[in-house]
Amino acid sequence: MPVISRSVCPYDCPDACGLLVTVENGRAIKIVGDPDHPVTRGLLCAKMNQYQQTVHSPRRLTTPLRRVGKKGSGKFEPITWDAAISSICANWQRIIASHGAEAILPYSYAGTMGLVQRNAGHAFFNKLGASRLERTICSPAKDAGWKAIMGETPAMDPAEVEQSDLVILWGINAAATSIHAMRDAQEARRGGARLWAIDTYRTPTCDAVDELFLVRPGGDGALALAMLHVIEREQLLDREFISANVLGFEELTAQILPSCSPTEMSEVCGLPAEVIERMAREYARAKAPFIRLGSGLTRYGNGAVTVRTICCLPAVVGAWGKPGGGIFIGTSTGGAFPLQRVTREDFMVSEPRLISMNQLGTALTELADPAVMSLYVYHSNPASIAPDQNAVIRGLEREDLFTVVHERFLTDTARYADIVLPATSSLEHPDLYRCYGSYHAQRCSAAISPVGEAKSNWEVFSLLAAGMGWDEPFFRLSAEELVELLLAGENRWRSAAVTERLRQGEPVILTPTSAPKKQWLTPSGKIEILNGRESEPLPRLLPTHAERDGYPLRLQPATTPFALNSSFYEQDYLRAKQNCMELLMNRVDAEARGLANGQVVVARNDLGAVRFTLLISERVPIGTVVTEGVWWREFIPGDRGVNALTSQRLTDGGRGSTLYDVTVEVRGE
Ligand SMILES: Nc1nc2c(c(=O)[nH]1)N[C@H]1C(S)=C(S)[C@@H](COP(=O)(O)OP(=O)(O)OC[C@H]3O[C@@H](n4cnc5c(=O)[nH]c(N)nc54)[C@H](O)[C@@H]3O)O[C@H]1N2
Ligand SMILES: Nc1nc2c(c(=O)[nH]1)N[C@H]1C(S)=C(S)[C@@H](COP(=O)(O)OP(=O)(O)OC[C@H]3O[C@@H](n4cnc5c(=O)[nH]c(N)nc54)[C@H](O)[C@@H]3O)O[C@H]1N2
Numbered sequence: 306m307p308v309i310s311r312s313v314c315p316y317d318c319p320d321a322c323g324l325l326v327t328v329e330n331g332r333a334i335k336i337v338g339d340p341d342h343p344v345t346r347g348l349l350c351a352k353m354n355q356y357q358q359t360v361h362s363p364r365r366l367t368t369p370l371r372r373v374g375k376k377g378s379g380k381f382e383p384i385t386w387d388a389a390i391s392s393i394c395a396n397w398q399r400i401i402a403s404h405g406a407e408a409i410l411p412y413s414y415a416g417t418m419g420l421v422q423r424n425a426g427h428a429f430f431n432k433l434g435a436s437r438l439e440r441t442i443c444s445p446a447k448d449a450g451w452k453a454i455m456g457e458t459p460a461m462d463p464a465e466v467e468q469s470d471l472v473i474l475w476g477i478n479a480a481a482t483s484i485h486a487m488r489d490a491q492e493a494r495r496g497g498a499r500l501w502a503i504d505t506y507r508t509p510t511c512d513a514v515d516e517l518f519l520v521r522p523g524g525d526g527a528l529a530l531a532m533l534h535v536i537e538r539e540q541l542l543d544r545e546f547i548s549a550n551v552l553g554f555e556e557l558t559a560q561i562l563p564s565c566s567p568t569e570m571s572e573v574c575g576l577p578a579e580v581i582e583r584m585a586r587e588y589a590r591a592k593a594p595f596i597r598l599g600s601g602l603t604r605y606g607n608g609a610v611t612v613r614t615i616c617c618l619p620a621v622v623g624a625w626g627k628p629g630g631g632i633f634i635g636t637s638t639g640g641a642f643p644l645q646r647v648t649r650e651d652f653m654v655s656e657p658r659l660i661s662m663n664q665l666g667t668a669l670t671e672l673a674d675p676a677v678m679s680l681y682v683y684h685s686n687p688a689s690i691a692p693d694q695n696a697v698i699r700g701l702e703r704e705d706l707f708t709v710v711h712e713r714f715l716t717d718t719a720r721y722a723d724i725v726l727p728a729t730s731s732l733e734h735p736d737l738y739r740c741y742g743s744y745h746a747q748r749c750s751a752a753i754s755p756v757g758e759a760k761s762n763w764e765v766f767s768l769l770a771a772g773m774g775w776d777e778p779f780f781r782l783s784a785e786e787l788v789e790l791l792l793a794g795e796n797r798w799r800s801a802a803v804t805e806r807l808r809q810g811e812p813v814i815l816t817p818t819s820a821p822k823k824q825w826l827t828p829s830g831k832i833e834i835l836n837g838r839e840s841e842p843l844p845r846l847l848p849t850h851a852e853r854d855g856y857p858l859r860l861q862p863a864t865t866p867f868a869l870n871s872s873f874y875e876q877d878y879l880r881a882k883q884n885c886m887e888l889l890m891n892r893v894d895a896e897a898r899g900l901a902n903g904q905v906v907v908a909r910n911d912l913g914a915v916r917f918t919l920l921i922s923e924r925v926p927i928g929t930v931v932t933e934g935v936w937w938r939e940f941i942p943g944d945r946g947v948n949a950l951t952s953q954r955l956t957d958g959g960r961g962s963t964l965y966d967v968t969v970e971v972r973g974e
């Protein structure tokens with residue numbers, strides 16, 4: 306008899322959808338969205354509709370493996386868990402004795418978002434004294450930009466979008482990356498709101514809006530400054546709101562805006578002056594304009610200041626004062642669950658060095674005192690997703706680097722491992738999930754037994770702790786017990802009743818800490834356009850890195866609806882939907898280079914050269930080329946993926962990745 310269990314989507318997506326999993330004979334045979342989940346409402350994305358094909362994929366790793374071929378060759382032989390754990394612990398003890406524990410580097414990110422499994426390694430590596438990883442690959446510049454002007458102010462409720470009359474999807478490919486936000490924006494549109502998208506090329510999201518504005522990559526700060534210029538010049542301001550709530554508008558007006566007219570900003574942002582004028586007027590005249598800000602525009606050398614500048618817009622027109630008005634960058638429900646009970650910073654005896662995950666290539670090839678001698682990768686695929694792939698691979702090829710990869714699949718990273726450990730999928734382990742697109746949380750238990758000999762992140766760290774001879778009782782807790790630790794007690798976010806519902810596995814909306822609007826959690830108590838604690842007291846125009854690079858085409862390594870970063874390439878159906886690793890180019894640029902549709906081309910810059918299949922497309926403007934997805938090497942025309950072209954340079958705030966801040970030249974092969 307089939308049984309239906311509740312589960313949660315574990316992927317790095319704002320939505321943490323509620324799932325209903327049908328299990329028969331120990332296998333998941335069907336996955337649907339939970340119709341009773343308050344946010345999911347039965348709607349899953351294309352990727353997860355067939356999740357059982359990921360869970361039961363013939364490509365799943367089922368036993369620990371030991372390398373028998375050259376690094377990267379993918380040649381392994383099966384070994385037992387006992388042998389694998391003993392080998393890892395013996396190697397680490399040897400490395401600690403000769404180089405110290407900082408020579409060991411953990412590398413993890415967001416293969417699973419569950420609070421226990423995602424953070425399962427922290428306590429172990431804290432106790433070991435390993436180097437710490439700065440986990441900043443995604444969009445910390447967004448938080449840095451928000452913080453510079455809004456301080457600790459929590460996000461507005463994204464559900465307010467339904468009361469807006471102008472919804473702006475800004476730097477977000479919502480149709481692919483935030484399908485419930487897309488659904489909500491479309492519902493607002495059906496209710497009469499206008500829907501805009503501001504992007505660098507015509508994504509699937511852009512097909513579903515009233516108006517699309519294509520900016521130059523990294524040019525959004527210039528656009529926002531020019532809009533502010535027009536709003537001030539034409540006095541479309543909400544003076545009353547500004548005087549009660551905003552600090553520094555006078556300084557912005559006096560020092561920055563005079564040189565930011567639409568004519569002056571037009572070339573930087575890529576929009577004609579008259580279009581900017583109209584955008585400014587329509588934005589300022591809207592009753593309750595709602596901006597949903599994505600991460601696309603943050604992955605540039607000027608990402609943080611761009612976000613900070615855009616956040617000035619709702620402040621000067623008083624959008625915050627109206628239901629449905631404001632700007633949404635993502636929720637933070639961190640206060641709901643005391644994560645330090647799992648991460649155990651108290652196990653740290655000293656403060657080991659911090660290594661940016663965006664600079665793994667340099668860390669593996671150049672760092673000294675001590676050099677990185679061992680890398681432990683779990684739920685991340687740095688050989689594919691980290692910038693400067695050539696440097697990362699040079700590091701992974703080092704014969705003296707002892708690499709362990711805990712994975713569901715033999716990823717490009719796992720191919721370089723000395724020891725590979727098989728990981729459970731989310732249906733095979735328990736966890737507690739919260740999310741960053743709304744305010745819900747949900748706990749779930751394992752729906753099926755582990756596939757093969759797979760073990761969860763937490764189980765592996767328990768084994769490693771025992772293998773190191775530690776008798777700390779914490780490492781003998783089960784994952785379910787860790788979930789209980791996170792749920793123990795109550796706080797402002799969850800009453801005893803809410804906690805009980807969470808214990809039972811119900812999806813629950815957590816109560817935000819405070820009514821966010823009009824309570825600005827900054828030192829001055831106002832929205833701080835002027836912030837003297839920042840190196841730049843006022844938002845202003847800053848260049849991208851790529852502006853200094855000098856190759857003629859801007860490259861956008863974009864997302865696809867049919868994968869999530871490098872995840873989902875195991876599903877043949879989803880891969881077929883993406884065709885192959887394409888480079889989208891405007892006909893004008895293709896003709897100027899004598900390139901034909903379908904041919905293999907090489908994109909090149911100072912960091913590397915990558916082969917793509919050319920797709921001539923009117924979706925991309927002249928001067929920009931786009932590639933979607935982060936392909937596994939086995940499916941691409943050459944031996945390097947798009948990240949051989951992206952750099953290890955960081956953002957202006959938050960030390961984030963600048964994956965979209967890239968220039969290239971493209972030639973036929
Ligand atoms: N299907 C799918 N879903 C995903 C992911 C995925 O890979 N695929 N990834 C997940 C992860 S880890 C994350 S962080 C989120 C990211 O989700 P989003 O916030 O949507 O971020 P991106 O898709 O990276 O970029 C959003 C859009 O910004 C555009 N863009 C790039 N540069 C600029 C610019 O300078 N200005 C403007 N205005 N637009 C620009 C891109 O073309 C893209 O359409 O999605 C998550 N969900
Ligand atoms: N070119 C380019 N590069 C990018 C991006 C892009 O859009 N373009 N996006 C960037 C962004 S926003 C992000 S957040 C990063 C994401 O980078 P990553 O966090 O590395 O994300 P994924 O590529 O999804 O790889 C996650 C891996 O975890 C494994 N996994 C899943 N669940 C588990 C588990 O429970 N245990 C273990 N041990 N393994 C598990 C999966 O099999 C998968 O191989 O990539 C960044 N890199």
Ligand code: SF4
Pocket residue numbers: 314315316318319320321322349350351352353484
């Ligand atoms: S990837 Fe996102 S939209 Fe798709 S099922 Fe998971 S949480 Fe929902």
Ligand SMILES: [Mo]
Pocket residue numbers: 317442443444
């Ligand atoms: Mo991300």
